[in-house]
Amino acid sequence: MDVGSENEMVTDVKKGPWTEEEDAVLRTYVETHGEGRWNSVAYFAGLRRTGKSCRLRWLNYLRPQVRRGNISLEEQLIILELHSRWGNRWSKIAKHLPGRTDNEIKNYWRTRVQKQAKQLKCDVNSQQFRDTMRYVWMPRLAERIRAAESKGRPACLPISSSNDPTFDDVGAHTAELKSDRKDPSFMPEPSLGISSDSCSEAQVSPVSGLTECYNLPDGSTCGLGSGAGHLGWDIPGQEDIMSSELLLDGGDSWDSLWNEENIWFLRQQLSDDHF
DNA sequence: AAATCACACAACCGCAAGGGG
DNA sequence: GCCCCTTGCGGTTGTGTGATT
Structure with a gap:
């Protein structure tokens, strides 16, 4: 009929x-x-x-398969990684996160990631912001996953979305990044070459050179090691991260780390041509 | 206690692709 | 080849709720 x-x-x-x-x-x-x-x-x-x-x-x-609740650390890392490759291809990204919908991932990106870009007063598609994500947030996220695993906690442990520490404490790390980049031995990966308006398939994985990786469902890899390591610089305060009980607690302390001072400081770094 | 604000999430809209008649 | 329908996708808006003033 x-x-x-x-x-x-x-x-x-x-x-x-x-x-x-x-x-x-x-x-x-x-x-x-x-x-x-x-x-x-x-x-x-x-x-x-x-x-x-x-x-x-x-x-x-x-749908019964739909997973609800907070995005886990590992899922966050996958989202950041895949978005760096494919841009706003939400459904494609969602295929690599079982149970998650494109809508959920899209919302996550808008509410969490874009919020940080807004706070930093830089465009989410800008090279500066991509670098921050690539060299600071993703390595930190990977460290937190490793720390969680070393503590015997599941890496997929969700964190409170409102207290997501992924974006915390960026200023200090960016300062380190900046100083390391002044080091003649600093050899960054080739630029992603992503224009602000291109989010094409041709995008290069930002963590392709990471020392430790895990497999994505499509056979590619996603870094779990320190993204900075292969570039010859370390994430400062790593020991603190590893030992911090705050790591996955989603406590208020994380919010305090992402404060005005840090944002101001990072802005300074982002406005620096050398970055 | 009420008003306002900010945030996270749900839902809608427009467009394009694909398939069948 | 054209038209119509369905489906899927990405962008945007609407709504509910908790926090703040």
């Missing part, structure tokens, strides 16, 4: 948040008849929703 177009089927479309009743109806229908033909789902299930809306609700919320 041809159920016609979306507009024909749903004349009085309901929008906004889904109710529990609607969720139950959709869940029951999809579990019985399977996914696909979303306009038909909306029609036959008696939902005053568009097919699009039903599909989105199912994929992002009702």
